[in-house]
């Protein structure tokens with residue numbers, strides 16, 4: 494079975510609004526398993542590197558400032574199709590366009606305060622996991638596998 498990993502980050506607004514447990518609950522309940530997690534303040538250079546692909550966007554400066562404004566929760570989740578399914582669990586970038594039942598659809602309104610990030614491809618996930626977890630991931634054998642996968 495081929496499993497993917499994705500980088501999921503609860504942004505400062507998600508942390509400040511007490512939504513850490515809600516986000517973790519949804520990924521965990523789906524059947525994905527957690528490979529890494531930390532709460533940390535973000536240095537400007539680190540936020541700039543994470544969002545390097547958006548450097549030319551008019552909102553880039555504000556985005557970097559927002560990510561550095563309070564701690565984020567950085568996580569790696571693993572499982573079958575976790576990159577694309579994780580994006581579905583999160584919902585559309587603009588929360589007003591996110592379906593109810595998605596994290597953004599249920600908990601936020603403004604695109605600049607959309608509480609969570611998820612890698613948009615397997616390649617981006619590899620880059621982002623390397624950037625946020627240079628120390629590596631936790632190694633363990635999850636007991637849920639035979640109950641989640643046929």
Ligand SMILES: Nc1ncnc2c1ncn2[C@@H]1O[C@H](COP(=O)(O)OP(=O)(O)OP(=O)(O)O)[C@@H](O)[C@H]1O
Pocket residue numbers: 547552556585586604605606607609610611612613
């Ligand atoms: N028009 C905008 N105004 C303010 N912030 C924006 C705008 N568009 C995007 N952003 C911010 O930049 C982030 C990255 O934008 P991107 O287009 O990569 O969307 P995304 O891939 O859905 O989001 P993320 O990478 O955070 O999961 C968005 O999640 C949002 O926080």
